[in-house]
Amino acid sequence: MNATTAHATASDVRGQISPEEWQTRVELAAAYRLVAHFGWDDLIFTHISARVPGEPDRFLINPYGMLFDEITASSLVKVDHHGEPVMATDYDVNPAGFLIHSAIHGGRPEVQCVLHTHTQYGVAVSAQEGGLLPISQQSIFPLAQLAYHGYEGVALRDDERPRLVADLGTGNYLILRNHGLLTCGRSVPEALLAMYTLESACRIQILAQAGGGALTRIPGDIVATSLEQSRQVTKGKGAGLAWPGLLRRLDRIDPSFRN
Numbered sequence: 001m002n003a004t005t006a007h008a009t010a011s012d013v014r015g016q017i018s019p020e021e022w023q024t025r026v027e028l029a030a031a032y033r034l035v036a037h038f039g040w041d042d043l044i045f046t047h048i049s050a051r052v053p054g055e056p057d058r059f060l061i062n063p064y065g066m067l068f069d070e071i072t073a074s075s076l077v078k079v080d081h082h083g084e085p086v087m088a089t090d091y092d093v094n095p096a097g098f099l100i101h102s103a104i105h106g107g108r109p110e111v112q113c114v115l116h117t118h119t120q121y122g123v124a125v126s127a128q129e130g131g132l133l134p135i136s137q138q139s140i141f142p143l144a145q146l147a148y149h150g151y152e153g154v155a156l157r158d159d160e161r162p163r164l165v166a167d168l169g170t171g172n173y174l175i176l177r178n179h180g181l182l183t184c185g186r187s188v189p190e191a192l193l194a195m196y197t198l199e200s201a202c203r204i205q206i207l208a209q210a211g212g213g214a215l216t217r218i219p220g221d222i223v224a225t226s227l228e229q230s231r232q233v234t235k236g237k238g239a240g241l242a243w244p245g246l247l248r249r250l251d252r253i254d255p256s257f258r259n
Contacts, residue, residue, distance in 0.1 A: 010259045013074040016087065020053035021060075025073035027188040028060055029257040031115065033250050034192060036068035040199060042118040043067070046180070047097035050113045050188055051105055057081045059105060061098065063091030072259040081106065096155045100164065104184060107165030111184045113191035121203040122181040131175055132201060134218040135208055139201040140226040142194070145171035151178040173198055189239035192246075 014022055028050045035041050035048065044065055052058040060076045062068070078087045083098035101114045125132055134143055149167040152160050168174045172194055174182040181198055185191035208215055231238075250257060 010072070010074040013087075018054060021055075022073065024050050024053055024188065025060060025076050026258050028076060028113070029071050029073045030247055030250055031113075031188050031192045032062060032068040032071040033254070033257045034246060035115075035117070035195075037250075037253070038196070038199075040117045040119050040195070041068040045094070045097075046117050047094055047101065048113065048115045048188075048191070049097075049101040049105065051111070052078065056109065058086060059101065061093060061101065063089060064094045064097075065091055069254075072257055074259060099155045099158070099161065100182070103161035103164045104168060104182075106161075108168070108184065110186060112186050113188045114182065114184045115191045115195050116176075116180060116182045117195065117199070118180040119199055119202070121206050122175075122199060123179065124206050125202040126175050126180060127178050132198075133205055133215065134220075134223055135215050136201055136204040136218075138197055138204060140218060140223045141230055142173040142198045142201060143223050144226045146173045146175065147171045148175050148177060151176070185239070187239065189243035193239040193242060 013025075017025075028048060031048050035046075040046075044067060047062055049059050049061045052060060057080060059079055059081075061079060062071055063075050063077050066075060075091075077085055077089050077091060077093055079093055079098065080086050081102055083093050083095065083102060085093065097116070100116060104114050105111060131148060132139055132143060132146060134140060147168050149164055152163075155164075168182075168184075172184050172191075174184075176182060181195065181202070183191050183194035183198060185194055
């Protein structure tokens with residue numbers, strides 16, 4: 001896609017949607033680019049979804065077949081709760097991706113964004129019987145609200161949806177056994193920063209285990225206070241503290257995600 005085509009496409013899309021939806025598209029495209037930048041992508045697989053502002057039963061998701069570092073605000077596919085596109089697109093939607101995301105969006109109305117990855121460190125921890133261990137400062141934040149979902153094969157069957165929602169419960173972190181990681185949030189930045197923390201904790205765990213020595217576990221009472229510690233360290237701004245800097249980084253690298 002050349003710059004002229006991208007600009008025309010962005011103009012066409014912006015003319016059909018609300019300013020709030022366009023802002024969500026820019027943030028979601030940024031999240032896809034950041035996933036690629038951090039090396040969390042898996043070719044064209046995995047996915048991030050965002051609920052369309054003012055349209056609770058419509059969602060934005062990646063065009064299936066486009067690499068994450070190619071995704072732009074205007075190329076995102078808008079779908080209904082059945083996963084059917086509601087605006088013209090040349091791309092399909094990943095059926096497994098939509099099943100996972102629509103299940104969580106449907107079961108958790110307050111969730112605006114769901115992010116799912118297949119990183120090597122995340123899958124490695126998901127395959128461990130003990131799951132995520134309390135062995136790093138990074139681990140205590142997801143552990144305070146971490147859930148697990150057993151592997152049922154590629155997520156293509158509707159009957160898995162209620163089990164996904166039930167296993168996640170009210171938390172924002174989910175380890176899909178033998179599969180990968182999932183985070184959700186009240187915004188795109190919140191889901192992205194949650195994944196950054198969870199992925200970091202998994203990577204640290206695998207590196208620590210590779211050393212072969214005994215591991216020191218963080219006491220449970222410290223883990224239990226992690227949410228309050230998080231609020232203090234971010235000055236109450238949560239994901240909003242780091243997100244503007246991440247956008248500036250993307251703008252320096254390649255601002256075309258905004259198209």
